[in-house]
Amino acid sequence: MRAYDYVIVGNSAGAAGCIEGLRCVDKSGSIAVIAEENRHIYSRALVPYYLDGKIAGEKMYYRPADFYKRAAVDLLEDKAVKLDTALKRVELADGRLVGYGKLLLATGGRPIFPPIPGLDKKNVFSFHSLDDALGIEETLPAAKNAVILGGGVIGLMAAEVLHRKGLQVHVLELADRLLAPVIDETASALVEKTFQEAGVEINTRNTIEKIHGADRVENITLRDGRTIPCDILIVGVGVTPRVELAEGTDIKINRGIVVNRNMQTSAPDVYACGDCASTYNFVTGETHPLPLWPNAYRGGRIAAFNMAGLEREYTWGTSMNAMHFFDLNLINAGLNITGSGGGDWEIIAAVDEQQKTYRKFVLNRDGRIKGFVLAGQIARAGIFLNLMRREIDVRGFRQELLSTSFGYSNLPDDMRWQLLENEVILGVV
Amino acid sequence: MGRVVAKPEVCIGCRLCEIWCSVAHSRSRNIIKTFLYEEKKPFPRVTVEEKLPLTFAIQCRHCAEPDCVAACIGGALFKDPASGRVVHDREKCVGCYSCVLTCPYGSIVVDPKRREVFKCDLCAGLDELYCVSHCPNEALVYVPEE
Numbered sequence: 227m228r229a230y231d232y233v234i235v236g237n238s239a240g241a242a243g244c245i246e247g248l249r250c251v252d253k254s255g256s257i258a259v260i261a262e263e264n265r266h267i268y269s270r271a272l273v274p275y276y277l278d279g280k281i282a283g284e285k286m287y288y289r290p291a292d293f294y295k296r297a298a299v300d301l302l303e304d305k306a307v308k309l310d311t312a313l314k315r316v317e318l319a320d321g322r323l324v325g326y327g328k329l330l331l332a333t334g335g336r337p338i339f340p341p342i343p344g345l346d347k348k349n350v351f352s353f354h355s356l357d358d359a360l361g362i363e364e365t366l367p368a369a370k371n372a373v374i375l376g377g378g379v380i381g382l383m384a385a386e387v388l389h390r391k392g393l394q395v396h397v398l399e400l401a402d403r404l405l406a407p408v409i410d411e412t413a414s415a416l417v418e419k420t421f422q423e424a425g426v427e428i429n430t431r432n433t434i435e436k437i438h439g440a441d442r443v444e445n446i447t448l449r450d451g452r453t454i455p456c457d458i459l460i461v462g463v464g465v466t467p468r469v470e471l472a473e474g475t476d477i478k479i480n481r482g483i484v485v486n487r488n489m490q491t492s493a494p495d496v497y498a499c500g501d502c503a504s505t506y507n508f509v510t511g512e513t514h515p516l517p518l519w520p521n522a523y524r525g526g527r528i529a530a531f532n533m534a535g536l537e538r539e540y541t542w543g544t545s546m547n548a549m550h551f552f553d554l555n556l557i558n559a560g561l562n563i564t565g566s567g568g569g570d571w572e573i574i575a576a577v578d579e580q581q582k583t584y585r586k587f588v589l590n591r592d593g594r595i596k597g598f599v600l601a602g603q604i605a606r607a608g609i610f611l612n613l614m615r616r617e618i619d620v621r622g623f624r625q626e627l628l629s630t631s632f633g634y635s636n637l638p639d640d641m642r643w644q645l646l647e648n649e650v651i652l653g654v655v
Numbered sequence: 656m657g658r659v660v661a662k663p664e665v666c667i668g669c670r671l672c673e674i675w676c677s678v679a680h681s682r683s684r685n686i687i688k689t690f691l692y693e694e695k696k697p698f699p700r701v702t703v704e705e706k707l708p709l710t711f712a713i714q715c716r717h718c719a720e721p722d723c724v725a726a727c728i729g730g731a732l733f734k735d736p737a738s739g740r741v742v743h744d745r746e747k748c749v750g751c752y753s754c755v756l757t758c759p760y761g762s763i764v765v766d767p768k769r770r771e772v773f774k775c776d777l778c779a780g781l782d783e784l785y786c787v788s789h790c791p792n793e794a795l796v797y798v799p800e801e
Contacts, residue, residue, distance in 0.1 A: 243725065271728035275749040281729075285747060288730040520726035520757055527725065548726075548752040555767065557756045604752060606702075606761030608722070615759075633761060634713070635706035649716055649760070651662045651796070 229325030230258040232533055233316060235306045235471060237261035238270060239519050240332030240500035240526035242289055245297050247530025255534070257298065258324060260316065262305040265356060267293060271519055273359045274383040278390060286356060306333075309471045311493040316471075328495050328533035331472065331483055332526055335465030335501035335517050340375075344437030350459045353384045362458065366391055369457035373446055375434060377404040379549055381462030382417070386551055388458070389426050396427045396454055403430055408547055410564045412577050413556065413584055413599050420554045420582070467502045467515050480504050482515040487539040489529035497533060499525030508615065509544045509560045509596055516543050542615050548604075554582055557607040560597035560614055563588045571596075576628045578602075585628050593621035603630045616645065657739075657799040659701075659775070659787055661711045666703075666794040668710030672786035673699035676714075679778055679785035698764050700775045701786050712786065712795055715762045715775035717741045723754035723763060723774075739800055743774050 232248055234241045237259055248257060261267075269288040275281050294301050302324065308317035315325045337352035339345050349365050351358045372388040374381045377399025389395045397404075403414040404421075421428050429448065438445040438453075447453045467482035478484040478492040482504035489497045489505070499505070500522030504513050521543045528540040546559035563571050572593075575586035583602030587610070590596050595614045600607050609632070613620060618641065620627060626636040634642050643652060674686070676699040681689035689697065701714040717734075721741045724732045731747035732754060734740070750770035754763045764773045778784045787795045 269728050269730065271751070272749065275729075275751075280749055285729070519728050520722070520753065523725040524722075527720075546756055548756040550750075550752065550770070555752060557752065559756065604755060605765050606758075607752075607756050608754075608758035608763070609761045611757060612759035633702070633704040635704035635709055635711070639709075646713075649660065649713065650711060651660055652664065654662050655664045 227315065227323040227325050228258075229315075229327070230300070231255035231327040232257045232330070233260065233324055233326035233328075234258070234330045234332055235260045235316065236330075236332030236334055236500070236502070237263065237267050237301075238332065238334055238500070239288070239522035240330070240334075240529075242267060242293075243499070243523035243526025244330050244332065244530040244533075245293075245299055247527035248534055249297050251531060251536055252534045255327075256300070258300040258302055259294070260302045260304065260306045260318065260324065262303075263355065263357075264303050266291060268356055270354060270356075273353060273356070274387050276356075276359050277362060277387045306471055309475055309496075311475050311477065311496060314495065326495070329497065330526065330529050330533065331491070331496065331498040331502055332500045332522070333468040333471060333502040335515075336468050337461065338464050338466050339461055340463060342434050342437065344439070344443060345459075345461060347437070347439060347441060347443050347459075349442045349457060350461060353380050353460055353462045354465070362460070365458050366393075369393055371455040372396070372458045372460065373398065373434075373443075373454065373456045374460045374462060376461065376463035377401070377428070377430065378462065378464060379405065379408065379547060380464070381460070382421070382549075382551055384460045384462050385421065385426050386424075388460070389424060393458070394427075396429060397421070398432050398434065398448065399428070399430045400433050401430065404428065408545075408562060409556065409558055409599050410562060410586065412575070412586070413558075413601050416554060416579070416582050416584060416601050417551055417556070419579075420552050424552050465501055465517055467504070467517070469502060472498075480513070484513060485525075487541055488532045488537065489525050489540060490532060497529040499529050505543055506541060507544050508541050516545060518546060520546065544614075546611065548607075554601060555604045556599070556601045557604045558597070558599045559611050560595070561588055562599075563597055572624075574624050574627055583630075585630075587620075587624075587627050589620065589624065593619040593624070595620055605630070606633060609633065612645070618645070657797060658717045658777070659714060659784060659795055660798045661713060662794045662796065663709065663711035665792050666710045666712065667792050668703060668705055668707070669791065670703045671789050671791060672701050672712045672795055673703055675785040675789040676701045676775075679781060680773070684781075698766055698773045700762075700764055700773050702762065702764070713760055713762060714786070715741060715758075716760055717775075717777070722757035722759060726753035726757040728753055740777055740779070741774070742776065742779075743772070745771070748772060
């Protein structure tokens, strides 16, 4: 049995974060990556950009071709099928055993396919992997009508791309509005308007009733009774954490693989990050899946420091998205509070439906930002995320949050210079 | 590699750092040609914040643990281990704006028309730091890494 100081299961953002973190602090420890997709490390988040023709295939790669070599990583291209936390080893599909000193589970998520008969047909795809992208690409030339199941981030990105490719696109969303878990009603309306203006059919409170066709989907009967033609069906209703390696072990699972702030699971020497994990959300204080790129990379990096013996915490993860649909840019982070607030929440908001701009900040009783949405004007959005992370009381300048030129100059002097303490030189006059 | 640091108390808000940053990242590197003749006007990568009488310039801090690098979905942002610079590879960038979402200083500059972003590259390949050398009141200084 070959044993490594560090073994990483998975080959995406979390793995890259871990490898790069490890090599900052441990130049010589042996590292193996177990990768079930027989491909160089690529970015799933680039699937829509690839299909849109914005990038060529080789630009899907998330790191240069010599990434593993330069980091002295052994790449084991096989599927991990069993984990033994007592003997500290991972079994691969071909029977090989891989021993570990420290293990990172970065197995990602699996696209959810709702229990609708017919989703196994040939022209049905998720929007998750390079294989999906290649399959969709192959199906496109003969396709005229596309149906997208799911009006969330993934479904809407797919809808835009296929619309650009010249297809007639129908989006089916079960909820009464788009992106409901992510943004509020006002922002949803801006997104819906954007899609409708572009000529994409948005069908809310609707879903697939029945799929027609032999080995390929040909028509779909909707819940509202209509039957629409379909040459390609994209299922984009979300991902579920891939926890199967941890099942049947002593590792605690709660939707995802539960980790503490050090990214450590309940089993000794086993860590987890990314879409497979349930991680700490600094806004809610709860631990749950946060399947987002920055959280995966950063979680892997924090895990690496702890795996190498340096204690570090990841306490800055929360829900956050940078999105764009046609000409509309959106950024959100933290809590998604709908309606006009009330109760524990104070809402600071301004909308211009003509200009398609919207800014909304959710403040708690202590004046701390707990969530925000920016649409249209998204410049310098990270300042708000920083104010959220630093738990800054914004009540003294709350109305200025709505200014599109908001910056550190809007903060009171003492607060600003404390936040920029190491970034400016004061006391020169 | 260090970074450029502002002295807000002596900043007069003239925005010449923005102007010269544009020049530094123009084709001609000539101030007249840059603004009169170049088709694609380069965006300044330094931002002058202003709430009078306060003004100060801020640009990429080249963070030790950069949030933008963690957020970048395309591998277009990385921290160069040799120089310490946070580098943006425009060829790899798809304009997803994840870096805009995460940069705590608001120092990833957006060109919404072209869906492009820009950031301070510490005048890589040039023989001077344009914002520092053209600041008329020495309100911007280069501080090497400690």
